Amino acid sequence: MTPLATPLAPAAGHVAAAVEKVEPNVEAFIMMVVLTLLAAITIAIVKQRNMFGVVILSGIYSFLMASLMMVLDAVDVAMTEASVGAGISTVLLLATLHLTGSMEYPQHRSIAIPLFVSLAVGAILVWGTIGLPEFGIADAPMHQHVAPTYIEYSKNHQMPPNMVTAVLADFRSFDTFGEVTVVFTAGIGVLLLLQGGWRATSNNRRDDDDDEDVEDAVHGNKEGSSKTAGGRNA
Amino acid sequence: MRLDLILRVGAKLVLPFILLFALYVQFHGDYGPGGGFQAGVIAAGMVILYAIIFGIRAAKQIAPPSIVEFMVPLGVLIYCGTGIVSLLLGYNYLDFTGFHPDFLRAHEWGILIVELGVLVTVSSTMIAMFYAFAQRGRR
Amino acid sequence: MQALETLATHYNYFITIVLMISGLFIVIARGNLIKKLVGLSLFQTSVYLLYLTPAKILGGTAPIYNPAYKVYSNPLPHVLMLTAIVVGVATIALGLALVVRIKEAYGTIEEDEIFSKDPDSE
Helix, strand or coil: CHHHHHHHCCHHHHHHHHCCCCCHHHHHHHHHHHHHHHHHHHHHHHHCCEHHHHHHHHHHHHHHHHHHHHHCCCHHHHHHHHHHHHHHHHHHHHHHHHHHCCECCCCCCCCHHHHHHHHHHHHHHHHHHCCCCCCCCCCCHHHCCCHHHHHHHHHCCCCCCEHHHHHHHHHCHHHHHHHHHHHHHHHHHHHHHHCCCCCCCCCCCCCCHHHHHHHHHHHCHHHHHHHHHHHHHC | CCCCHHHHHHHHHHHHHHHHHHHHHHHCCCCCCCCHHHHHHHHHHHHHHHHHHHCHHHHHHHCCHHHHHHHHHHHHHHHHHHHHHHHHCCCCCCCHHHHCCCHHHHHHHHHHHHHHHHHHHHHHHHHHHHHHHHHHCCC | CHHHHHHHHCHHHHHHHHHHHHHHHHHHHCCEHHHHHHHHHHHHHHHHHHHHHHHCCCCCECCECCCCCCCECCHHHHHHHHHHHHHHHHHHHHHHHHHHHHHHHHCCCEHHHHHHHCCCCC
């Protein structure tokens, strides 16, 4: 194990030479500010009753989270969070709000038990967290195991410079395969729930006329005929 | 929305660059931040922006639902097929070493093809989900 | 003094816990199904933070190799969270589709009203 740890061992001297623009303390300070903003947005989400407000706040939350990930040096994740969290899920949430209405009704039940459960879980988590290694130090246990190997591979031109892409698509390609399958399955599930399975109660989908033949070609004749029947009822 | 000239012209100006950026993110994923997921979502975002500004009927002309729904399983098949090709070349499943004599080049090719499969599935799934939600709203 | 120092060095973890229990609280306490899903995504996002926080090395840089830099963040949690984000949006979309169907079947997305309309629940 010890030879693997060598790339990290001479850290301090090299960091001072290479990164003189960004002081570690400045990084930590920016991070704390963004984290505090995140906590504020979260409390606003909890208290907000208007669902449109909740969706917009969750978009802001995702962008803040993406900037935080940038500060945490997770550039690929930040890019994904900005495009997926703030883009696609906000659009899908707004599309759902359009279908369901945007006001949350006042609550009748007591919030004592949920509050107690959440705070108890939070207390246990805080108690468990104190034992973790402090933030940002280079000799934490998780930096000693596989990460030096990846850095070494990248240095020796055995894998592309972007370690995240290389690990994602090459070292852990089975993992990614499973994930693509999950996305595929979820897509099929959404299409089945919203486009197929035509029931008598759902009378609210009628396509434009010029879309009908394309759609029928995709979904087969049987479903297309039942769809036109549904459209006639509407 | 039909009469909002600034939005329509502005969107038309921005759209090709969004698609170009998606392709950059896809093909530059080995050297900078990015990869199949991000590129797929950005490309889907372009179609969704087009649909929001110009209407879903116009969006269906540039991304027909038949092609989109064909692409959803196609990406998974590209991914799966890459693994089978590497099996046929005499290596383990999804081991890209046989794709090129040079080790690094072989793995870059493998990563590129696999990420292409991810791009196809992710972008088409996001577009198909958006179409499904948006069409549900037509009353 | 000791407590203040712990707060400073573990601030990320504490905020992560705040986000997590807020998501948990929304999922348990709020009746609106869309709000429940937003709470679920808050919970998921806090897990991303929980994984990415220990990956960071102060003074390091993003895990893209460049001869000018010697210290990099740990790329492995980034890979795991990249996967989790895309799976997260897929599950949220599936949940929203279910919410739409529930709205069409029951006419409401408030949990209490759904229970009162559903003959199978008590």
